[in-house]
Amino acid sequence: MDFFLNNDELMIQEVVRDFAQSELKPNAAILDKEHRMDLGNLKKMADLGFMGMNISETYGGAEVGVLPYSLGMIEVARACAATAVTMSVTNMVAEVICAFGNEEQKQKYVPRICSGEYSAGAFGLTESMAGSDPGGMKTTAVREGDHYRLNGSKIFITSAEYAGVFVVWAVTDKEAPRSQRISAFLVEKGTPGFTVSKAEEKMGQCGSCTNEIVFEDCLIPSENLLGEEGFGLKIAFMALDGGRIGIASLALGVGLEAIDYAAEYAKEREQFGRPIATFQGLQWRFADTYTELEAARLLVMQAAFLKQQKKPFTTEASMAKLYASEAANRACYQAVQVLGGNGYTAEYPVERLYRDVRVTTIYEGTSEIQRLVIAQQILGRL
Amino acid sequence: MKIVACIKQTFDTEAKIVVGGDGQISDEGVNLIVNPYDEYAVEEAIRTKEKDGGEVVVVTVGGDKAQEALRYCLAMGADRAVLINDPALAGADSRAVSVALAKLLSEKEAGFDIIFTGKESVDDGVGQVPSRLAEKLDLAQANVVTAFELSDGKATATREIDGGSETLELVLPALISAQKGLNEVRYPSLPGIMKAKRKPLEVLALGDLGLSVDDVASKVELVAAELPPARKAGQRLTGEVDEVVAKLVQLLQDEAKVI
Amino acid sequence: MSIVVCVEQRDGKLRKITFEALSEGKRLATASGETLKALLIGSGIAGLADELKKYGVDEVAVVDNEALAAYTSDVYAAVLAAYIAQENPALVLFGHSAVGKELAPRTAAKVDCGLVSDCLAVTFADGDYLFSHPVYAGKAIGSYKVVGPVRMATLRPNVFAVAESEGAGAVVDFAPEIPAAKVTITGVDMASSDRPELTEADIICSGGRGLGGPEGFALIEGLADVLGAAVGSSRAAVDAGWREHAAQVGQTGKVVSPNLYVASGISGAIQHLAGMGSSKVIVGINKDGEANIFNVADYGIEGDLNKVIPALIEKLKELQ
CATH class of the missing domain: 1.10.540.10 (Acyl-CoA dehydrogenase/oxidase, N-terminal domain)
Structure with a gap:
């Protein structure tokens, strides 16, 4: 090793x-x-x-x-x-x-x-009444000859305004058991009946658009069914597992950037006649924050390594996502605190990093869902 | 067309320089990069190949770590690489390096049309190798070049001179030393990095070139290295703009005596 | 034996670095007991020999030939090598100018001798010359010796003091064989500015990102006008496209050592300091009181450069 x-x-x-x-x-x-x-x-x-x-x-x-x-x-x-x-x-x-x-x-x-x-590319999974529980979605896809007719809407769709292709989930058999109720489709931008609707006013990551997308009698050729009918949830879980490694890495990057900035600042910024980094109260914050981020990095690297080795990595990806996003949020909080009033203004980058990091404990599965996944893997379905 | 790019692996320009107890500069923990001016040379070599065909060979003199610098150039798009690596060349001066390169390029790798180099390396900053190599290989040279063009077997280069620039026509084979501004250096693509692993990288010792240790004796010897005296922060002038400016002018006249 | 200074002239005008090299050559010749010789190469330049005599030269060798009207490294190196073969000098000095940076190593390769580039000091002690040369753009200074009968060095402009002195002042012709050039100069474009050249200037006014845009350089130019200064730039301003690379001061730009360096809106990144840290006096003007430039500036003004510089220009005008 x-x-x-x-x-x-x-x-x-x-x-x-x-x-x-x-x-x-x-x-x-x-x-x-x-x-x-x-x-x-x-x-x-x-x-x-x-x-x-x-x-x-x-x-x-x-x-x-x-x-x-x-x-x-x-x-x-x-x-x-x-x-x-x-x-x-x-x-x-x-x-x-x-x-x-x-x-x-x-x-x-x-x-x-x-x-x-x-x-x-974009994913269309979340709906207004189906967030952490995608099995409860309302968008439908009805087979009509060599087409599916899609109706419904999705929210919080990252990159919707400039994505060329969307992986969209819809209910194909609402009578089936929950795990086989939905299917995934490939929908091209500009398909008639498919519109990108209003963009959300978000707290952070504002450079990336997040929109509602709407399907009104949108006809999708049946060859655009991804996998088999009823495979949708399985596909969603695979996408989320892999996505969690990406988002854990993203969160870690934002957290590291914020605390590195704060550390440089603390070495330069003088109060009471000396750099504030010489105060033990700040030193301990940096020690704790860097330790947490290092632990997060090891978890992320482990999950990535397992996936690369084609070994099961669901639990590890969830652990990495949970821990990295929470630790990165704490790191950004500390960074703003170290910069004090300056940290609260847009003059300094930690203000943006603080807003950018917030969503990392929410998207790609909230911290609560990650805990659910981890607990289920360890304890079994209870 | 055979295009050669000569590179050197150097310290990152942001590296903090530490002098060890032995009076030598320590490379402990320093990030090593392709000398920035040499990146312009490699980029120009690749662009010339993309336009006129042929192959790009990157060459360097260095230790084992220099392989990473060569791999980087292969990832950018060079076709193959040669590393001259010999313990006798550790700490070699510009003379020794140019002797080794000239031997390689006049025998084993003879038949080139153009050599691109950086105008100098950012570590010792002497910029001797391009001119020494041009002389040893009896080549036309253009130094500190900001524009280069090749058409009908004729090379045209614009180079910086003090207070202006000069345009030269060179007979091939020629040596061009690159200045910032010659081109915009590409990033190696990720597929390029993967492909670089499969490209040939030849490592040669002095003996492979038919050179002896005496042939590459350095003529410049470092006696000692030291850090320059640190500048200290001087006076901070404060107050209303008019007062501060008046104070500054008075200090520059009476204290510093520079205006 | 002798110390030879390779004279640099352009269009019949001697460069300042030549006087610096001759003055340093004279100091070293006095210490080592060598004679000081100058090699003057060009076409129609014999008249310049008189001016050289003012700096203690014992002998000026003149190579005056139409084929040498334009400098090219291959031909000039051949002339120099022929002279060195005849003279066997202990030391040959060049300016660390665009010409010297190219010609000295080409000549060194031809005569196969050691060369120390960009020297900040040369001393003679215990029968040998010691050369000090900055490495890592001035972040460290190395002392070097050259092994062999002939030593070469290029001297950083603006570092060695110019001093007139007496010398024998003989003028001799030297007529070596002149090879055909491999390079043809097809055009020369001298900057039309009447400002001094950056590396030769006594005063440099530099601007950086804090100027806010290319138009901010009008302020710097106004200040340079009243000071008779050259205009420099930080890397940030060059990367932003506000200024040509030729104006960049720093590790990947020009290394300068003026008497006065005025840095406005420049934070003072380590790479920039590497290019101007040997200036005699540094003035820093920056609105960020924590900018690193204040750690090296002899005089620091924390303030809005849009107010400070116009006021400074006015004040300087009053003095004239």
């Missing part, structure tokens, strides 16, 4: 860091303020292979594996959390299509995602 990254992993980490620091970080505050994504940067990222990191070269992916993906996600998140969430979801859409799609679907959609022909 060793904890060292190999040369490829180090080089990937370095290249993503260089890119993120030079191209993404300078604009992060602007994208946040103006509530817009930089599609040019998404295309650059796709050109460098960031949008299909764990995808086979056959389908245009970079095929670098899960651990490098996690390392890359941390670096992108340090620079711009809004871009990072777009990257995370887009990678997972490509992975889900690769995992459950047939050959035609894979050939048709995955290269377009990896190459940046589609600026992003």
Whole structure:
């Protein structure tokens, strides 16, 4: 057992860091303020292979594996959390299509995602009355000959305004047992009857859009069914498991960025005639925060490693997501506190990081759902 | 067309420099990178190949770690790499390095059309190797180049001179040393990094080049290294703008005597 | 034996660095007991020899040939090597200018000798020369010796004091074989500014990100006008496209050592300090009182540069 990254992993980490620091970080505050994504940067990222990191070269992916993906996600998140969430979801859409799609679907959609022909991919799972419980969704897909007719709406859809393809879940058999009630579909942007509706006014990650999407008698060719009918929940869980590694990495990146900034600040900022970092009260905060983030990093790396080795990783991914997002939230809280009044103003980046990190304990499964998943894996279904 | 890019692995430009007890500069814990000016050289080599075809060979003199720098260049898009690695070259001066490179490029890797180098390395900052190599290989050279073009076998380069710039026409084979502004360096793509693993990287010792330890003797010897005296923070001038400015002008005249 | 200074002239005008190199050469020649010689290369430049005599030169060797009208490294190196072969000097000095940076190593390779570039000091003690040269852009200073009969060094401009002195002042012709050039100069574009060149300037006014945009440099130029200064820039301002790279001061730009360096809206990143840390006096103007520039500035003004600089310009104008 060793904890060292190999040369490829180090080089990937370095290249993503260089890119993120030079191209993404300078604009992060602007994208946040103006509530817009930089599609040019998404295309650059796709050109460098960031949008299909764990995808086979056959389908245009970079095929670098899960651990490098996690390392890359941390670096992108340090620079711009809004871009990072777009990257995370887009990678997972490509992975889900690769995992459950047939050959035609894979050939048709995955290269377009990896190459940046589609600026992003999106998932349409959550509904207003079905958040943590996707089995309770209301959107329906009714088979009509060689089509499905979709009706309903989804909320909180990341990247909806610029995604080229959506993985959308809908009920295909409401009489079936809960686990077989829903199916997943591939829906292209611009399909008649499919509209991207209002964007949410969010607290953080404002550069990334989050919209409601609506289906009104939207006809989807039956070949766009992903996997088999009734497989929807299984697909959703797979997407969420993998997504959790991405979001855990994202949270970790934001938390590290905030506390690193605060540490540099504390060494420079003087009060009572000396740098505030020399006060033990602050030193202990830094010690605790860095320890928590390091623990989070080890959990994230472990989950990524297991997935890369094709071993079961559901519990570990949930543990990583739970712990990293909670620890990152605490880190950002501490960072703002260290900066005091300055930390509360938009002049300093920790204000944005504090807002950006908040959602990480909510999306891709709330902390409560992660605990449920972990407990079930350990205790069994009670 | 055979295009050569010469690179050096150097300390990260943000590295903090520490002088060890032996009077030598320590590389303990320092992040190593491809010398930034050499990245422009590699980029220009790859662009030239993309335009006119051929192969890009990256060469360096260095230790085992220098393989990482070469892999980085292969990931950017160079085709193959050669590392001259020999204990006798540890701490080599510009003369020794240029002797080794010249031998490689006049025999084993002969037949090149263009050599690109950085204008200098950011560590010792001497910038001797491009000119020494051009002389040893009897090449036309353009130093500190900010624009380069190749057409009909003729190279045109714009280079910085003190207070302006100069445009040169060079007979091939020629050596071009790159300045910032020559191009915008690409990031290696992730697939590029994966492909780089499969590209050839040859490691040669002095003996493989037909050189002896005496051939690469350094002529410049470091006696000692020391940190420069640290500048201290001076006076902070405070008050209304007019007062502060008047005070500054008075200090510059009477105390510093610089205006 | 002798110390030889390679004279740098452009369009029949001697460069300031040549006087600095001659003055330093004279000091070293006095210490070591060598004679001081100057090698003047060009076309129609024989008349410049008189000016060189003012700096204690014992002999000026003139290579005056139409084929040498334009400097190219391959041809000039051949001329120098021929002269060195004839003279066998102990030390050859160049300016660390655009020409010297290229010509010195090319010549060194031709005569196969050691060269220390960008020297901040040269001393003669115990029968040998010791050269000090900054590494990592001034973050450390190395002392070096050169092994072999011929030593070469390039001297950083603006560091060595110019001093006139007496010398034998003989003028001789030197007519080596001149090879054909491998390079043709097809165009020269000198900056039209009447400001001093950055590395030679006594005063430099530099601006950085704190200027807020390219238009902010109008302030810096106004200040440079009243001070007769060159205009420099931080890397941040160059990367933002506000200023040409030729104006960049720092580790990946120009290394300068003026008498006065005025840094406005420059935070003082370590890479920038590497390029101007050897300035004699540094003034920092920045609205951020915690900016690193204040840790090295002799005089620091925490304030809005849009107010401070115009007031400073007015004050300086009053003095003129």
